[in-house]
Amino acid sequence: MRLPVAVKVGAFSLVVMGTYTYYANSIPQIQSKPPAELSLEGGNVTTAQLVKAGEEIFHTKGTCEICHRIGQKGTRAPDLSGVGARAAKTKPGMSAKQYIIESLLQPGAYIVEGYPNIMPQVDKPPIALNRSEVWALAAFLESLGGNVDVTLDDIPKTAGAAAAGGAPAEIKLPGDPKAGEVIFSTKAGCIACHKAGKIGASPVGPDLSQIAKIQTPDYIMKKILDPAGAGTVAGFPKGVMPPMFGQSLTAKEYMDLVAFLLTLK
Ligand code: HEC
Ligand code: HEC
Known part of the structure; x- marks a missing residue:
């Protein structure tokens, strides 16, 4: 059975906040202030935690499943299974992580053949992921067939700037x-x-x-x-x-x- 979104996100936030608190406590001068939304900046998150975080975002806040499935054809966007492997070969001169980050932040820069240019920029409303969330999501996508080597520094500092100040509480979907x-x-x-x-x-x-x-x-x-x-x-x-x-x-x-x-x- 699928857990309600709020419960899953809540459980995940506890993990992130725990990690954050641990880190803050190990440096006494830094005041421990739990983040209001997912923030991994400064936290010593493991690859496994990062991928797990990205997976949660994929299924919840990212609303990716409106269009994408993993391991299922016939939806309105490419099947993302194996994307971590094929991303390295999609655009000449671009590594897997570069291509994946580009496909999240500038989906129109490369259009997968046979699909319309309808993917929204994930760091802008309505999806409005912040920089940490884009990082986690990229790690999750790399994990689908590839090696997870994306670091926070790979995500442009400007990513998620429009999301700062809190994403809308209500899920807004693209569409007229x-x-x-x-x-x-x-x-x-x-x-x-x-x-x-x-x-x-x-x-x-x-x-x-x-x-x-x-x-x-x-x-x-x-x-x-x-x-x-x-x-x-x-x-x-x-x-x-x-x-x-x-x-x-x-x-x-x-x-x-x-x-x-x-x-x-
Ligand atoms: C409104 C539909 C829609 C939503 C929502 C959407 N996508 Fe997409 N996505 C597409 C389409 C269509 C393509 C193929 C056309 C293109 O390349 O832009 C695509 C392409 C991609 C690609 C490149 C795939 C490849 O095989 O090269 C990735 C990676 C991706 N999306 C990830 C995501 C993630 C992660 C989310 C959620 C944060 C998401 N998308 C949300 C429609 C969508
Ligand atoms: C030939 C008749 C028919 C057509 C055409 C049809 N539906 Fe339905 N729809 C039904 C029936 C009968 C049910 C209730 C039985 C069921 O759940 O399958 C239903 C159930 C639904 C429900 C669930 C409602 C609820 O209270 O949970 C939604 C949503 C829905 N339809 C949307 C649509 C949309 C959108 C379209 C057009 C794209 C559409 N339907 C076309 C007959 C139809």
Whole structure:
């Protein structure tokens, strides 16, 4: 079973804060002040801890799984399994860590063939990771098939500057809700079965007017791609919601649609 995000992040913060406190205590002059968000700067973190931290960020704050999976094809972005190995060969003259850092901070600098240029800069809102978090994430990606050799000094000092002062408490996803509303009632045809606030009236599927209040973004995103795998809503027939939206919608249409559904509360 997956733990709720808050619990996982909470447990992880304790580890980081413990490390930080240990370090601070070993130098009596430095005042021990627990960081409000993940900060590894100055901490004597081990490679294993760093990779673990990056993995947590991948699954939680990074929201990477909206688009990426590890070891699974057919999503809207490259499968990241083995990226630590292939990163060394992707761009001539660039090491694995250089390529990985570039793909996080300037995703548009190199576009993997066959994919649209839709990846957000991870250190800018809405994802807004700080410099330590980018470091941990790069270490995690290197660990997928490669050697972890990235250091904090490899991450530009400017990384995460926009995130300073605290990331928004609410997860904000890229996507245009207005465009998503149009997809809902035209190309995707959700409106044939669902009511959604002011639009639609069909009783075939559940009324989605409050869906963002009652369901997590994670669930909503999964339900569109894999209706059967997300579980069937009680009182409604199984297998009626079409399973092919992952193929028929483009990545942008999907993100816009999700953005629209997240306004329904
Ligand atoms: C909105 C969708 C989206 C999100 C969210 C997203 N990515 Fe991406 N990512 C892409 C797409 C599409 C590509 C391929 C096109 C390109 O190269 O920019 C890509 C490329 C990459 C690559 C290069 C892969 C390769 O095979 O060379 C890495 C590494 C990567 N993403 C990591 C991440 C991480 C880590 C996160 C979370 C912090 C993330 N991405 C969030 C869509 C996304
Ligand atoms: C042919 C009818 C049909 C179409 C088209 C359809 N759905 Fe559904 N949908 C259903 C039914 C029936 C259920 C309830 C049974 C289930 O959970 O599979 C459902 C369930 C859902 C749920 C879960 C609601 C909850 O309360 O947990 C979401 C979210 C959803 N649909 C979104 C969409 C979106 C977005 C589209 C368009 C991309 C869409 N559906 C297209 C019939 C449809």
